Amino acid sequence: MKEFLEQINHYYSLSAETVSALENICSEEKYAKNKLLLQAGMMARYYYFIQSGLIGYYTVDEQGNQVYKIFFEENSFVASTSAIIQDKPSDFNIIALENCSVIKYPVKAFRELLNKHHDLALFQIHYLEKNWVVKKEPLEISLKYETAKQRYLSLLENKSLYKRLKQHHIASYLGITPTQLSRIKKEIH
Numbered sequence: 001m002k003e004f005l006e007q008i009n010h011y012y013s014l015s016a017e018t019v020s021a022l023e024n025i026c027s028e029e030k031y032a033k034n035k036l037l038l039q040a041g042m043m044a045r046y047y048y049f050i051q052s053g054l055i056g057y058y059t060v061d062e063q064g065n066q067v068y069k070i071f072f073e074e075n076s077f078v079a080s081t082s083a084i085i086q087d088k089p090s091d092f093n094i095i096a097l098e099n100c101s102v103i104k105y106p107v108k109a110f111r112e113l114l115n116k117h118h119d120l121a122l123f124q125i126h127y128l129e130k131n132w133v134v135k136k137e138p139l140e141i142s143l144k145y146e147t148a149k150q151r152y153l154s155l156l157e158n159k160s161l162y163k164r165l166k167q168h169h170i171a172s173y174l175g176i177t178p179t180q181l182s183r184i185k186k187e188i189h
Helices: 004-011 016-023 081-085 109-116 118-134 136-145 148-157 157-166 167-174 176-187
Strands: 027-031 037-038 046-052 053-059 066-072 093-096 100-106
Touching: 004 046, 004 118, 016 109, 016 118, 027 037, 037 046, 046 109, 066 167, 081 109, 100 109, 109 118, 148 157, 167 176
Parallel strands: none
Antiparallel strands: 027 100, 037 093, 046 100, 053 066, 053 093
């Protein structure tokens, strides 16, 4: 719980009362590698905070290929946020790419706490602004204007994440085939 609360307080400090209320709705869960936390087509019932492990967020294209949107490492919050906001089934799968330990908290109970605790609502606002607007915008632009090679070089900058990903995950994230990825890697090295 310590890392979870530290990460929340990084965005906005919570009162002791809010921390207590939040702790009451949280549970710790473990997910084995390749286990789905959420399956596309299902309602998103939980938010997750990654204590250890790596999680992928993907959809499946018309040919049945996994298309990764993003990867989440330790100390990250994960949810099918769009599905939660719209109260509709998720378009995305959330999968453990490594054995994971997470703190899980129910959407309904958390949203009730947001209405009761102003400081928790401010955390949520600050988190969404930073991660769904500020951080996401450059990714969207890079998809339109950068080549796969440029996006690959950007991914390489995050060495800890890069080392944890399988080549097919990287190719999927870049929107290319594993063969194209091999060519890019050969060209760079």
